[in-house]
Amino acid sequence: MLFFLLQKEFKQIFRNRTILAVVLVMPLIQLIVLPLAADYEVKNINLCIVDNDRSPEAQRLAQQLTASGYFRLTGYTASYRDAQALLEADRADVVLTIPPHFGRALVRDGQQTLSLAVNAINGVKAGLGAAYITTILQTYNNAIRVQWIQPGRFPAAPIVKVAPVYWYNPFLNYRVFMVPGILAVLVTMIGGFLSALNIVQEKEVGTIEQINVSPIKKHYFILGKLLPFWVLGNVVFTLGLLVARVVYGIVPMGSIPLLYGFVTLYLLAILGLGLLISTYCETQQQAMLITFFFMMIFILLGGLFTPLDSMPTWARAVAYASPVTHLIAVMRMIILKGSTAQDVLPAAAIVATFALILNVWAIVNYRKTS
Amino acid sequence: MAQPIIQADKLTKRFGDFVATDAITFDVARGEIFGFLGANGAGKTTAMRMLCGLSTPSSGHAQVAGFDVATHPEDVKQNIGYMSQKFSLYENLTVAENITFFGGIYGLRNPVLREKREQLLTRLGLHDVAGKHVGSLPLGWKQKLAFSVAILHDPKIVFLDEPTGGVDPFTRRQFWDLLYHAAAQGITVFVTTHYMDEAEYCNRVSIMVDGRLAALDTPRRLKELYGAASMDDVFYTLARGAQRGE
Numbered sequence: 001m002l003f004f005l006l007q008k009e010f011k012q013i014f015r016n017r018t019i020l021a022v023v024l025v026m027p028l029i030q031l032i033v034l035p036l037a038a039d040y041e042v043k044n045i046n047l048c049i050v051d052n053d054r055s056p057e058a059q060r061l062a063q064q065l066t067a068s069g070y071f072r073l074t075g076y077t078a079s080y081r082d083a084q085a086l087l088e089a090d091r092a093d094v095v096l097t098i099p100p101h102f103g104r105a106l107v108r109d110g111q112q113t114l115s116l117a118v119n120a121i122n123g124v125k126a127g128l129g130a131a132y133i134t135t136i137l138q139t140y141n142n143a144i145r146v147q148w149i150q151p152g153r154f155p156a157a158p159i160v161k162v163a164p165v166y167w168y169n170p171f172l173n174y175r176v177f178m179v180p181g182i183l184a185v186l187v188t189m190i191g192g193f194l195s196a197l198n199i200v201q202e203k204e205v206g207t208i209e210q211i212n213v214s215p216i217k218k219h220y221f222i223l224g225k226l227l228p229f230w231v232l233g234n235v236v237f238t239l240g241l242l243v244a245r246v247v248y249g250i251v252p253m254g255s256i257p258l259l260y261g262f263v264t265l266y267l268l269a270i271l272g273l274g275l276l277i278s279t280y281c282e283t284q285q286q287a288m289l290i291t292f293f294f295m296m297i298f299i300l301l302g303g304l305f306t307p308l309d310s311m312p313t314w315a316r317a318v319a320y321a322s323p324v325t326h327l328i329a330v331m332r333m334i335i336l337k338g339s340t341a342q343d344v345l346p347a348a349a350i351v352a353t354f355a356l357i358l359n360v361w362a363i364v365n366y367r368k369t370s
Numbered sequence: 371m372a373q374p375i376i377q378a379d380k381l382t383k384r385f386g387d388f389v390a391t392d393a394i395t396f397d398v399a400r401g402e403i404f405g406f407l408g409a410n411g412a413g414k415t416t417a418m419r420m421l422c423g424l425s426t427p428s429s430g431h432a433q434v435a436g437f438d439v440a441t442h443p444e445d446v447k448q449n450i451g452y453m454s455q456k457f458s459l460y461e462n463l464t465v466a467e468n469i470t471f472f473g474g475i476y477g478l479r480n481p482v483l484r485e486k487r488e489q490l491l492t493r494l495g496l497h498d499v500a501g502k503h504v505g506s507l508p509l510g511w512k513q514k515l516a517f518s519v520a521i522l523h524d525p526k527i528v529f530l531d532e533p534t535g536g537v538d539p540f541t542r543r544q545f546w547d548l549l550y551h552a553a554a555q556g557i558t559v560f561v562t563t564h565y566m567d568e569a570e571y572c573n574r575v576s577i578m579v580d581g582r583l584a585a586l587d588t589p590r591r592l593k594e595l596y597g598a599a600s601m602d603d604v605f606y607t608l609a610r611g612a613q614r615g616e
Contacts, residue, residue: 004474015462206456213422213452216475369443
């Protein structure tokens with residue numbers, strides 16, 4: 001019985017070019033494009049310098065800022081009004097004002113105050129821009145200190161330097177962090193949408209009636225829908241791993257069978273969700289909207305972009321109630337940290353529970369007799 | 371008379387306040403071609419869906435092929451074939467693949483399945499298009515194929531919901547030849563239609579009006595009873611009294 005169902009589903013999938021394109025091309029494109037674009041590193045901060053001094057010291061400071069590579073000098077003016085105009089026109093993110101007599105006063109008094117105005121509409125850009133400038137000023141400070149203050153005249157200021165060592169992602173490469181997460185989202189999207197739309201499509205076309213009037217068992221029918229997408233999900237995942245390896249040189253630190261084991265379990269859960277949605281909907285449009293709703297929440301709360309630890313407690317509770325959160329975490333654990341089966345066991349238990357509940361629910365809610 | 375193959379007893383389906391099928395009672399004998407007529411919205415499809423185990427009756431009883439439709443719908447399903455109003459073979463599968471799939475889910479296995487597939491293709495003359503997607507066939511062929519697939523597993527009864535909508539009289543005639551052929555092999559045919567010439571082909575005809583069974587007899591006796599020249603006139607006389615439209 002199951003054999004005939006699977007044969008039919010696979011034939012239909014292989015004849016549907018859209019599905020094939022989504023399954024084969026989407027992972028490639030998304031994994032190649034997204035990690036490059038979805039980058040936390042803020043570059044090209046538009047900087048405007050209001051230089052009221054025009055001394056060599058001021059120019060040296062300006063040069064040091066632009067040489068850092070994070071800033072793009074969009075204005076170098078002598079009036080704050082011009083800078084204000086640039087800020088308003090959104091052509092400056094940060095305005096650094098160098099006071100008159102900056103160079104002379106710096107030499108004379110050994111200290112000077114600069115003022116920084118930040119366009120904070122994009123909070124991340126603003127925060128990081130201010131932080132970068134502060135860091136660069138620090139370097140500048142140290143440099144002039146070494147230059148001007150003769151050793152021994154003052155006791156050297158005690159400086160505590162922190163020398164961080166970054167584990168698991170030693171060069172703080174953002175892509176290393178993003179790729180496993182994006183791969184998790186891909187598997188989720190493809191599994192969730194394909195399964196959610198499938199049964200509904202049979203409802204729309206009317207073929208479901210012919211299935212319902214046959215003596216076929218409900219669980220066979222659901223299983224016949226589940227297995228093909230489960231195979232597809234694994235194909236997508238395999239493609240994704242290959243892209244990660246070829247394009248980003250990311251080789252899983254942990255065991256690959258363990259990774260597949262977890263993804264396999266996870267797919268059962270997300271496909272179960274799709275099938276469940278599909279048993280509640282009458283049209284593909286409804287199924288699409290509802291699936292989209294879940295996907296948005298899952299992905300935004302899943303810890304892909306924002307760390308779970310910085311969420312409010314209630315949001316964290318919602319996040320843990322989503323299987324995607326666990327997949328993203330486990331992918332990063334196994335691929336980047338080389339975590340073992342024991343480490344991912346709690347997550348596996350949660351995902352298995354999801355899989356069981358969602359699929360049983362889908363079977364119960366699918367009715368051959370109304 | 372042998373045990374009837376379909377027995378409906380005050381079979382009723384309510385959707386909220388609306389009574390789609392209102393306490394209909396009738397029997398269908400084994401091997402009969404039973405015409406199930408009525409205007410749009412008269413409750414035919416609802417009644418048929420209950421008899422097929424697709425819809426649970428709100429009250430009343432029905433036995434189909436010896437099984438109660440409310441308590442043993444899956445046993446009913448094993449013994450019937452059904453061809454819905456909406457064409458429901460898979461358009462993106464080929465003719466042969468559809469036959470294999472539907473035969474398969476009714477429990478047919480090779481070599482019986484293969485043999486039945488060959489027989490069916492031969493009878494319908496579809497060998498040349500066996501490898502074509504069903505979606506590309508003309509409507510008349512699709513209908514014949516859908517019917518043949520519905521009786522592939524040798525059911526005791528086949529239910530047909532307006533099987534010949536939208537095709538020319540010649541194709542309809544061919545379709546009815548298939549029905550006669552099935553009936554000759556002992557399959558009971560339960561068919562709804564809006565074509566009164568088709569009603570004439572039936573052994574017995576029932577006419578539903580507003581969810582109730584308004585008439586039930588052979589076409590000839592119905593014509594006598596209502597003093598009508600044709601089934602068309604009988605239908606008009608009864609359907610004119612209908613309160614509810616589509």
